[in-house]
Amino acid sequence: MQPPVILAPGARNKQYWSDLWRYRGLLGFLAWRDVAVRYKQTAMGVLWALIRPVITLAAMWFIGWLFGSTVPAGVPRILLVAAATMPWQLFASVFDGVANSMVGNSNLVTKVYFPRLVLPLSTVVVSLIDMAISLAVLVVLMALYRYLPGPEVLLLPVFLALAVLAALGTGLYMAALNVKYRDFRYVVPIVVQFGLYVTPVAFGSADVYNNPSIPAALKFLYSCNPMVSVIDGFRFSLFGHEMPVHWPGFVVSLAVSLLLLLLGIRYFRRTEKGFADII
Amino acid sequence: MGAPIIVAQGLGKKFTLGAKREPYTALREVIGRKARALLSPGGKAKAGNEFWALKDLDFSINEGDRVGIIGRNGAGKSTLLKVISRIIDPTEGRAEIRGRLASLLEVGTGFHPELSGRENIFLNGSILGMSRAEITARFDEIVAFSEVERFLDTPVKRYSSGMYVRLAFAVAAHLEPEILVVDEVLAVGDAEFQRKCIGKMKEVSSGGRTVLFVSHNMAAIQNLCNTAMYLRHGKLVVQGNTPAVVAEYLRATDAGPSSDLAARMDRQGNGAVRFTDFTLGTPDGGELAAAQTGSAVVFRFDFQPGPGPVNNLHLAMGIDDVYGQRILHLSNETTGQVFARAQESTRISILVPRCPLLPGTYGFTLFSTVNGEVADYIFNAGTFHVESGDFFGTGRLPAGDQGAFTTEHSFILS
The missing domain is CATH 2.70.50.60 (abc- transporter (atp binding component) like domain)
Structure with missing residues (x-):
């Protein structure tokens, strides 16, 4: 028999993390629901999962070509852009999904108990499924250009995980704030839209770090963006030493993203008991 | 009678009324309020907006008890269930729950209209706390109980409301927790199905499980529960065996036609x-x-x-x-x-x-x-x-325990 549950104001739930594990089935079902529902009553169905990344990719490639960002020799521009568009889309979709996960499921929050982290985590699973489709597109592109990545490609999952962590931390903050102040519903798309311009998607980090006209302070600020390390790492793992990582910037960016994750989980855990009261 | 499975001491829950009318706060207001507070220090938020939905609740429920919770609207019945189900946090006091608990506060929580009946059985089951293996094991029973076999692969948005309720209750009825918490969910559905549900709940509770059941239907409470709690304005008036508590509740029901x-x-x-x-x-x-x-x-x-x-x-x-x-x-x-x-x-x-x-x-x-x-x-x-009045012009009426109404009728001997 499980140990007794104590209900009291501010009582710490000692079984939270084991509960979360026990509810992993629910996590899976919720993710499955979101995927299953998405393409119901659509004529093109799952094709949409392909159309979205391909169109974004084309747009980003065009912008990079227009402004003539640096492309190392031997690397097709489209692959360089793809290597950034995909992690960025992963970030954007995790961030958006997590931030709206509580409000979008308010009917569950007010009627059933489960560790509330189940909801944001289930949207992460959905985003990862989308990512898998994008990766398939990337593999096809590489085959078309007959490009074979080096052994660095084994690091790819690490950078994917980093993208998820960065998005999860900030997203959890948004999710909790969104429960109380619906203002944050409007903040999310702004972050996603604006973030694209301060993240090396259409350009490369080298364009920033090697540009003498950008002041050092601004470069530091640039490296605080958690997605900088993710995308730099992503490109590194695909193109190896053609795209060397700017290590000091990488470390700052990584630290910021871990800090955000920690703060996000803490804030979410602290406020989640009141969600059903105010959602 | 088993050992105590739920014990509450001084349990209370406070709501701020403003939050109820306006489901969420706008950040602008908070900033405005903070700014005003700066300008007029010492000015606190009005305390009159607070209200205690539950106050000073002390009770103990034993393993295997079937507890009916009765009271008028707004007496705090649903709030109590939500606190025990861990959906909302108590404001004061404490409660201890010594068993796996599942709650059914609404029929069909998490049902998705686009998904088929079959898909919703799995989704709803897992939301209510069943594992995939448990759902699979009881799937056929659930389907048989719900009587919607033919429409299992139809999206539930095409279901009639009766079918929807039947399917939703069928899933919930096959939960097997140690403590089952049920809010007034039987108010929906037709009479025959309600009878079937009460029968099922009786069966569930005779297996030694603890049941907490809120209803306005005293017949259902008396039929199902061996003990009862009467709540009034958030306070526990009386807890004891069902007939005595129901009698107390009926005595206290306020008079007045309007x-x-x-x-x-x-x-x-x-x-x-x-x-x-x-x-x-x-x-x-x-x-x-x-x-x-x-x-x-x-x-x-x-x-x-x-x-x-x-x-x-x-x-x-x-x-x-x-x-x-x-x-x-x-x-x-x-x-x-x-x-x-x-x-x-x-x-x-x-x-x-x-x-x-x-x-x-x-x-x-x-x-x-x-x-x-x-x-x-x-x-x-x-x-x-x-x-009482003279319906038949004979000065006589059926006795009080002979039904709720009478009708014009006459007798013929042949």
């Missing part, structure tokens, strides 16, 4: 009309304190039209006995008197030429639509009394 409908917050509908008052009267316009068996009575409902046109006004009054069992339904849809235009009106009266109800207290629920859309719906809107 009810101030205007003040009711727990209403649904788009507000095309809003009912403000209910009174009993005579056909010639007089007032009545109580109806009388066998005499004419008029149920008068005053309403305010909303800003839009009030076309095709429809009103239904559902009359319940003290046990919460629906015994009569009066509706201008069944009488065929549709009010095509009611913009200029402020009152609907229902004339009952010879009141068939036997002496006692009755409750009613009010439901109205305008142009086919729900305009105003107040569950358990109020109560009224019926005094």
Whole structure:
């Protein structure tokens, strides 16, 4: 028999993390629901999962070509852009999904108990499924250009995980704030839209770090963006030493993203008991 | 009788009323409030907006108990279930729960309209806390209970509301937790299915599981529960064996025919009309304190039209006995008197030429639509009394335990 549950104001739930594990089935079902529902009553169905990344990719490639960002020799521009568009889309979709996960499921929050982290985590699973489709597109592109990545490609999952962590931390903050102040519903798309311009998607980090006209302070600020390390790492793992990582910037960016994750989980855990009261 | 499985000490839950009317806060207001607080230090938020939905609750529930929780609307029954189910945090006191608990506060929580019946069984089951293996093992039983085999692969958005409820309850009925918490979910669904559900819950609880059951239906409570708790204004009035607690509740049920409908917050509908008052009267316009068996009575409902046109006004009054069992339904849809235009009106009266109800207290629920859309719906809107009267001109009426109403009849010997 499980140990007794104590209900009291501010009582710490000692079984939270084991509960979360026990509810992993629910996590899976919720993710499955979101995927299953998405393409119901659509004529093109799952094709949409392909159309979205391909169109974004084309747009980003065009912008990079227009402004003539640096492309190392031997690397097709489209692959360089793809290597950034995909992690960025992963970030954007995790961030958006997590931030709206509580409000979008308010009917569950007010009627059933489960560790509330189940909801944001289930949207992460959905985003990862989308990512898998994008990766398939990337593999096809590489085959078309007959490009074979080096052994660095084994690091790819690490950078994917980093993208998820960065998005999860900030997203959890948004999710909790969104429960109380619906203002944050409007903040999310702004972050996603604006973030694209301060993240090396259409350009490369080298364009920033090697540009003498950008002041050092601004470069530091640039490296605080958690997605900088993710995308730099992503490109590194695909193109190896053609795209060397700017290590000091990488470390700052990584630290910021871990800090955000920690703060996000803490804030979410602290406020989640009141969600059903105010959602 | 087993060991205590739920123990509560001084349990209380406070709500801030402002938060209820406005479901969420705008950041702008918070900033504004903080700014004002800076300008006028010492000024605190008004304490009058707070209200205790539960206060100083001490109780203990033993393993295997089937506990009925009764009380009027707003007595804190649902809040208590939510606290015990860990959905909301208590404001003070503490409770200890010594077993795996599943709660059913709503029929079909998490049902997705686009998904098929089969898919929703799995989704809803996992939301209620069943593992995939448990659902698979009971899948056939659930389907058989729900009687929707033929539509298993149809999206539930195409289900009739009856099918929807049956499927949803079927999933919930096959939960096997140590403690089962059930809110008033049986109010929906047809009578036959309700009987089936109560039978199923009896079966569930006879297996030694603890059940907490909220209902306005005293017959269901008496049928199902061996002990009961009576809540009033958030406080526990009495806990004990069911007949005694139910008797106490019925004694305390307040008298008076009218009810101030205007003040009711727990209403649904788009507000095309809003009912403000209910009174009993005579056909010639007089007032009545109580109806009388066998005499004419008029149920008068005053309403305010909303800003839009009030076309095709429809009103239904559902009359319940003290046990919460629906015994009569009066509706201008069944009488065929549709009010095509009611913009200029402020009152609907229902004339009952010879009141068939036997002496006692009755409750009613009010439901109205305008142009086919729900305009105003107040569950358990109020109560009224019926005094004894001379229905048959013999000075005699059936005894109080012989049903809720009588009808004209005669006997023939041949």
